[in-house]
Amino acid sequence: MIRPETPACRFAPSPTGYLHLGHAYSALFSWQKAREVSARFLLRIEDIDTTRCRKIFEQALYEDLAWLGLEWEIPVRRQSEHLPEYQSALDKLAQRGLIYPCFCTRKDIAEEIGQSGNAPHGPDGVIYPGICKHLSSSEQKDRKDGGAPYALRLHMDRALAQSGTLFWQDLAAGDVHATPEIFGDVVLARKDIATSYHLSVTLDDALQGITYVTRGRDLFEATHIHRLLQALLDLPVPRWHHHELVSDDQGVRLAKRHNALAIRVLREEGKKPDDIRKMIGLL
Ligand code: GLU
Numbered sequence: 001m002i003r004p005e006t007p008a009c010r011f012a013p014s015p016t017g018y019l020h021l022g023h024a025y026s027a028l029f030s031w032q033k034a035r036e037v038s039a040r041f042l043l044r045i046e047d048i049d050t051t052r053c054r055k056i057f058e059q060a061l062y063e064d065l066a067w068l069g070l071e072w073e074i075p076v077r078r079q080s081e082h083l084p085e086y087q088s089a090l091d092k093l094a095q096r097g098l099i100y101p102c103f104c105t106r107k108d109i110a111e112e113i114g115q116s117g118n119a120p121h122g123p124d125g126v127i128y129p130g131i132c133k134h135l136s137s138s139e140q141k142d143r144k145d146g147g148a149p150y151a152l153r154l155h156m157d158r159a160l161a162q163s164g165t166l167f168w169q170d171l172a173a174g175d176v177h178a179t180p181e182i183f184g185d186v187v188l189a190r191k192d193i194a195t196s197y198h199l200s201v202t203l204d205d206a207l208q209g210i211t212y213v214t215r216g217r218d219l220f221e222a223t224h225i226h227r228l229l230q231a232l233l234d235l236p237v238p239r240w241h242h243h244e245l246v247s248d249d250q251g252v253r254l255a256k257r258h259n260a261l262a263i264r265v266l267r268e269e270g271k272k273p274d275d276i277r278k279m280i281g282l283l
Helices: 023-035 055-067 083-095 107-114 137-145 156-163 199-205 223-233 261-268 274-281
Strands: 008-011 040-045 099-101 151-154 167-170 173-175 187-189 212-216 239-243
Touching: 008 212, 008 274, 023 040, 023 055, 023 212, 023 261, 023 274, 040 055, 055 187, 055 261, 083 099, 083 151, 083 199, 083 223, 083 261, 099 137, 099 187, 156 223, 167 223, 187 199, 199 223, 261 274
Parallel strands: 008 040, 167 239, 212 239
Antiparallel strands: 099 151, 151 187, 167 173
16 A cells, blocks of 8 residues: 655535534644644645535635634645546546446436335435446447437446455544445446546545545545545555534534534624634534
């Protein structure tokens, strides 16, 4: 396993709303980790989903993070500026027969599942029933030539056969056996975006030399896929730390739309950075 020399941590928000206390926890957690292990601290803007990301939220998150006292390296990596890198990873996987085009709509998938009466679920929802997995190359070509939009899915069986058994090291959960098969043939490039969260995050962590991936427990399962992609693309393997999620007084997990607890609202109410640290238990 190759590890880059200099330790590096990152915070990788998606600018789809104002930062809330949950983000502050995640950002400060990573910032503290960086301090603990004398690591670089990087910020990455995960803005591939152009339907949901907004420049105004990106600008706001720089302001909120700086107000909290964080400092990050410049230039900040913005995923939307790196689509050719994701494409070249997809090309590598395609050359080895590890991805295939999927022309299915949600309706096609629902109908197929309805007919089979069997709907196994993975962490991202229902497991793809493999409708497009066995299309011949000429069928694939005809549909592409006909302008049908398509996603690219990982051929999980082949991927597992090539990767062998994999593990990852999680500073909270210990050594974890990777079981990416729980996702089935996961989408690596969406119809509308030509990449995906799983592909972009894995490549970016490698390209940015991240050695400690810190993020919330809600993304724990995603690491099964990321570990597999690292093996397939011959990328360095970081350590992970999936931290607890911040909940409100009623024990409800904070979501981005929980606007009352947006950092900027709290700032406007006169709260100071240390008040925020206290509220999330990081002081
Ligand atoms: N961009 C993701 C989010 O805002 C986090 C990605 C990650 O930390 O791996 O939920």
